[in-house]
Amino acid sequence: MKAKAWVLGIEKLFEIFPCTEAQKVQIAAFSLEDKARRWWILTRTEHQELTRLQFLKLFYDKYFPQCTRDKKVTEFETLRQGNRTVVEYEAQFTELDRFAQHMVDTDYKTARKFEGGLLTAILDLINVLKLPTYVNVLERAVIADGNIAAQSRVSEWKGKRQNTQASRGSVASPSKKLNSGTSSTSTCTHDSAPICLDCGKRHHGICYQVTTACFKCCKTGHLARDSRKGISRMGIELPQVQLA
Structure with a gap:
């Protein structure tokens, strides 16, 4: 994950400063530190005049191999909201979608993929709207998640209140039963005279x-x-x- 984040940071520099392929490799190599720097010193002697894509392939083979990338793709394919909030689910979605760009290469695909991983209670509220964009789906999902959480807190509060009232009633009931028993005993004693x-x-x-x-x-x-x-x-x- 750190390797992927490092590559994204280097790519941002190339968007601002136009460079040749050889210069891009030099800038990327200059940004390497510690173990990665020592790895490049040993590797560059065997690979001369590399392009940016060739450099990235060597770098990914070392620090982000294909088996790990395939694992991230599978993780994204099976991603579901679960016990997380919509905001937490969206953060994980954004973290993994870059490993499966073929699944989210359009805004419509991104919206449907994100929508499909939502909880059923939230999905039922927004699925009928047929929202076309990812931003629309995310906005409605956050609102629905907040409403469901608020309703859950109200229901929990009502349940605690009913339990408290029931416990108070159970404490008072023995005295009532005692009074009732005394009265019935007195009545029974009076009525038992021949x-x-x-x-x-x-x-x-x-x-x-x-x-x-x-x-x-x-x-x-x-x-x-x-x-x-x-x-x-x-x-x-x-x-x-x-x-x-």
């Missing part, structure tokens, strides 16, 4: 209506309404409550 055959009401023990006992003090000889009067006749003074 029905008296004498008075027709529910109660436990001997019916006071049969024994003619007072319902208030449980003693015989007077009724409940005469209970206070009977106490007074016995000489017992009830305490008087004075209200302030």
Whole structure:
């Protein structure tokens, strides 16, 4: 990859400064450093008066062999967005497309190749538009990717909120069940008293209506309404409550 980047940098110089083939080789050789410089010193003795293309072939055979270039072509052919954002996918696309120029030699081919590697959710949104240029496809894909990411964050937030509300409800439910159980137990205890055959009401023990006992003090000889009067006749003074 560094070798390819170095060649592109040298080619830029040739676009600005017109040179002969021999001068292009001299400039390229002068730009070599370290191991590449030592390699050229040994190689130039065997290859005299090289053209630019001949020099590039020797250079690529040494630092960017054909097997590596074929690997990059295959990598570009199988390139997909995957878990990357559209921006990250576009950066990788641009990095690899120079190794397979036959696949992207027109803007239409570039647009279709880039479009084909997008996620299905994004592709469904822009494929119907039939965008003709690579720039149009890239622009719409970035917008669609941002919208999908925003919707995903909103859905995640709603899910967390619902889980929080559900957990709060589960904490409060045992007390409600406890209250409900207490109430039902109380009701059940009251309703479990047998029905008296004498008075027709529910109660436990001997019916006071049969024994003619007072319902208030449980003693015989007077009724409940005469209970206070009977106490007074016995000489017992009830305490008087004075209200302030």
